[in-house]
Amino acid sequence: MDTFHRDLLTYMLLWGPHGKLYDEDLYPRFGMNVSQFRRRFSMLATRLDQSELDPADLALLAKARLYLANRSDVNVPQV
DSSP, rough: OOOOHHHHHHHHHHGGGGOOOOHHHHHHHHSOHHHHHHHHHHHHHHHHHGOOOOOHHHHHHHHHHHHHHHHHOOOOOOO
């Protein structure tokens, strides 16, 4: 997992539960709007290969998957 993906997952886990996300906060930091950000989060949470992750990244991925499983506002991408 690279720094960008780690930051994206961390941002969603930190700010997502507190209400609405805003384009003006996400675009300067991640270069995407809210719906793109939510899709990217979902894709990362569901498709990242666990086999090459270190323990800290595995824990972050587990939190992201749990968040995704319990939220209706984040769409799970179809495979």
